[in-house]
Amino acid sequence: MKRLAKALKAEFGDNAKSDGNTNPVTFTVAVERFADAAKTLKESSASLCAEWTTDDTNSGRGFSVYACYREGSEYLIIKAEMSYDKPEFPSLVNHFVPANRFERQIRSLMGVIPRGLPDSRPWIKFEDWPEDAWPLRKSFDVSRAMARCEGQYAWIKAEGEGVYEIPVGPVHAGIIEPGHFRFQAVGETIINLEERLGYVHKGIEKRFESMTWETAVKLAGRVSGDTTVAHSLAYCMALESMTHCRVPDRAKWLRALFLERERIANHLGDIGAICNDAAFAFMLYQCSRLKETMLSNNLKLFGHRFIMDRIIPGGVTADIDGNAKKEILSEMDFIKKNFDKLVRIYEESSSLEDRVRNTGILSSELARELCVVGVVARASGLNVDCRVYNHFSPYDTLDVDAPVLAAGDVHARIWVRIVEIRSSMRLLRNILRDIPAGGIDAACNAVLPDSTGFAAIEGWRGEIIYWLQSGNRGEINRCMVRDPSSVNWLALEKAIHGNIVPDFPLCNKSFNQSYSGHDL
Amino acid sequence: MIRILRQMFRTGIVTDRSPQVDDPKIRVVGLEFENSVRKRFRRSLTVRAVDAGSCNGCELEIHAMNNPVYDCERLGIHFTASPRFADVLLVTGPVSRNMEAALRRTYDAVASPKIVIAVGDCGCNGGIFAETYASLGGVDKVIPVNVYIPGCPPTPADILNGFYKIFL
Numbered sequence: 001m002k003r004l005a006k007a008l009k010a011e012f013g014d015n016a017k018s019d020g021n022t023n024p025v026t027f028t029v030a031v032e033r034f035a036d037a038a039k040t041l042k043e044s045s046a047s048l049c050a051e052w053t054t055d056d057t058n059s060g061r062g063f064s065v066y067a068c069y070r071e072g073s074e075y076l077i078i079k080a081e082m083s084y085d086k087p088e089f090p091s092l093v094n095h096f097v098p099a100n101r102f103e104r105q106i107r108s109l110m111g112v113i114p115r116g117l118p119d120s121r122p123w124i125k126f127e128d129w130p131e132d133a134w135p136l137r138k139s140f141d142v143s144r145a146m147a148r149c150e151g152q153y154a155w156i157k158a159e160g161e162g163v164y165e166i167p168v169g170p171v172h173a174g175i176i177e178p179g180h181f182r183f184q185a186v187g188e189t190i191i192n193l194e195e196r197l198g199y200v201h202k203g204i205e206k207r208f209e210s211m212t213w214e215t216a217v218k219l220a221g222r223v224s225g226d227t228t229v230a231h232s233l234a235y236c237m238a239l240e241s242m243t244h245c246r247v248p249d250r251a252k253w254l255r256a257l258f259l260e261r262e263r264i265a266n267h268l269g270d271i272g273a274i275c276n277d278a279a280f281a282f283m284l285y286q287c288s289r290l291k292e293t294m295l296s297n298n299l300k301l302f303g304h305r306f307i308m309d310r311i312i313p314g315g316v317t318a319d320i321d322g323n324a325k326k327e328i329l330s331e332m333d334f335i336k337k338n339f340d341k342l343v344r345i346y347e348e349s350s351s352l353e354d355r356v357r358n359t360g361i362l363s364s365e366l367a368r369e370l371c372v373v374g375v376v377a378r379a380s381g382l383n384v385d386c387r388v389y390n391h392f393s394p395y396d397t398l399d400v401d402a403p404v405l406a407a408g409d410v411h412a413r414i415w416v417r418i419v420e421i422r423s424s425m426r427l428l429r430n431i432l433r434d435i436p437a438g439g440i441d442a443a444c445n446a447v448l449p450d451s452t453g454f455a456a457i458e459g460w461r462g463e464i465i466y467w468l469q470s471g472n473r474g475e476i477n478r479c480m481v482r483d484p485s486s487v488n489w490l491a492l493e494k495a496i497h498g499n500i501v502p503d504f505p506l507c508n509k510s511f512n513q514s515y516s517g518h519d520l
Numbered sequence: 521m522i523r524i525l526r527q528m529f530r531t532g533i534v535t536d537r538s539p540q541v542d543d544p545k546i547r548v549v550g551l552e553f554e555n556s557v558r559k560r561f562r563r564s565l566t567v568r569a570v571d572a573g574s575c576n577g578c579e580l581e582i583h584a585m586n587n588p589v590y591d592c593e594r595l596g597i598h599f600t601a602s603p604r605f606a607d608v609l610l611v612t613g614p615v616s617r618n619m620e621a622a623l624r625r626t627y628d629a630v631a632s633p634k635i636v637i638a639v640g641d642c643g644c645n646g647g648i649f650a651e652t653y654a655s656l657g658g659v660d661k662v663i664p665v666n667v668y669i670p671g672c673p674p675t676p677a678d679i680l681n682g683f684y685k686i687f688l
């Protein structure tokens with residue numbers, strides 16, 4: 001038995017019932033003890049990955065609340081059931097900070113009350129939604145347009161001599177997604193930042209429930225368009241774990257090929273864009289040229305610039321031949337040659353260094369407390385990477401090195417990306433060398449009623465989690481999506497304290513979180 | 521510094537001089553100007569991009585229009601930070617319910633003739649997100665649209681061809 005499960009068993013004994021055969025193991029506890037379980041797991045240094053609720057009325061039950069924890073390579077889910085008439089559970093916020101937004105969202109979209117959560121404001125749900133509009137409930141009519149009503153959002157205020165406020169967004173100056181940021185500043189120094197997200201809420205989780213398992217992979221590929229490969233992969237792996245589908249080896253290797261290409265392309269774009277926000281436009285144009293090389297090759301080799309819709313349940317729809325291998329190898333040579341020169345220029349530019357070092361520091365302690373994932377976590381000293389610690393095939397045979405830096409500043413987040421690009425280029429070469437022959441797709445069994453599936457994979461931003469649940473007819477009852485942005489956005493609010501207003505774009509870009517993946 | 525200059529010279533000009541074509545899949549509605557206006561737009565067209573609820577896929581391709589390979593500025597297409605300076609509103613969708621007010625207000629701030637280009641399948645008709653409690657569907661459900669550029673996402677070349685319809 002693994003560490004978290006052992007700690008839970010020691011504390012709860014028979015009061016925590018495991019369902020035995022699911023992966024990860026799910027323990028059911030009494031709803032009053034939901035927060036006690038969090039406390040026990042926190043003491044075993046677990047992080048909170050996600051918290052969500054389900055409406056099980058179609059199966060003749062009430063609501064259930066779930067929390068997913070991670071420690072090292074171990075995932076563990078705690079479940080508690082509630083009756084339909086008393087949808088309440090004790091809040092986890094005293095033990096885990098990220099529970100704040102998860103639970104505000106639960107209350108806003110499912111109408112289940114986290115007892116003891118001090119922040120009563122809605123999240124994702126805007127003030128002009130009707131109070132009793134809970135779209136994730138089964139009784140909610142999706143097709144009907146919602147009425148608009150009056151309401152006010154209670155912003156955090158700062159008062160005092162010289163304190164002023166800067167509202168930014170939702171429509172930003174650049175070509176980026178919408179979100180609202182409100183700064184309180186004294187002179188140039190930011191004393192507080194409050195994020196208001198939810199502008200791109202498209203009802204994705206609800207939309208899943210009206211789709212079939214096969215068509216829903218397209219929607220998963222559009223949760224966050226820049227992470228299309230990783231999201232469709234996570235969805236497919238969760239579905240495959242549910243149906244015990246055996247994916248051919250070659251398909252698994254091709255999936256890894258797509259995933260690493262997505263990582264390199266996006267990291268290249270990010271490095272250029274971060275430097276551009278420090279007025280080093282040279283890097284933007286050089287990096288975007290390298291990124292463009294990969295995207296146009298993707299179109300040529302796989303039929304789509306972002307390799308969208310090429311991963312399906314049971315396998316993939318695009319294969320590579322000898323020519324494609326050669327093309328990718330010569331592309332990698334070209335990118336490596338240029339990238340090495342660019343990195344050298346980055347290292348030698350002292351004016352750039354002045355902007356990126358000691359800017360937007362997210363300390364290791366805070367990163368741990370906020371349970372951040374991905375590039376942001378690795379730049380702040382947390383050694384987390386699903387390719388290393390929760391490895392899925394073929395990463396168990398590939399030698400992944402995940403860089404970990406301690407500084408937690410903008411430079412560290414750039415440097416993690418630089419090392420990852422190099423590491424992914426090496427992985428691509430290894431994949432091309434060792435990819436096994438064989439078929440690229442397999443048929444999946446039908447989904448059984450009342451079953452669940454789970455997958456956690458490492459997209460380019462970080463860990464992406466999908467949790468699927470089927471209803472009593474084997475249909476999609478719930479699809480929980482946890483993009484890395486759902487936890488990492490809060491870290492930006494904290495990292496910005498004490499920085500100057502002109503450095504915000506730089507810090508924001510170095511986090512580069514998804515709005516669409518967060519708002520769903 | 522010398523390394524930067526060397527890298528610039530080594531790179532040279534990488535712009536792809538792909539010919540602009542009258543792409544039949546791009547639909548145009550009510551785009552009528554006098555020739556004198558059209559002629560001015562051909563060399564100087566200022567664009568404001570608005571994400572009204574997209575998945576960020578279309579934004580990446582709009583970004584790519586600015587990269588050295590497509591380099592839209594060579595055609596006089598320039599992105600601006602303020603809608604008040606804009607001739608064109610480039611909108612990606614579907615329009616989410618939470619972005620409806622912001623989109624309307626941006627549209628109101630644009631100077632006439634207010635050309636609106638809807639980018640992507642979702643911007644054209646709501647795409648996979650359809651019309652639900654949270655998604656209002658295509659951009660034309662909220663503001664009038666002149667040019668529809670379908671695709672999921674449309675390639676930078678597709679989007680440039682959409683702009684070409686304004687000059688035609």
